[in-house]
Amino acid sequence: MREMEFKMERPGLLKEGDHITVTEGVLPSNYYYTIDPSLAMSGNFPFRERMLEREGVVTAVIQNDRGYYVKARFGE
DSSP states (O other): OEEEEEEESSTTSOOTTOEEEEEEEEOSSEEEEEETTTTEEEOOEEGGGOOOOOEEEEEEEEEETTEEEEEEEEOO
């Protein structure tokens, strides 16, 4: 299992238990992931940490002073 965190700009777009799919983006030396359809975005990951699974489940939605964050679990 792999757990990842995504930044969500507005509340209410996702909730715990939602099934999600992610799209992979490529930068010159990193990958990043976006929950479809552009609901939340991950940080950058080096090539060696590339995610293989594209479907997961939201495990938590967290609000703090920096905004809204989504934790999701993937079965790789």
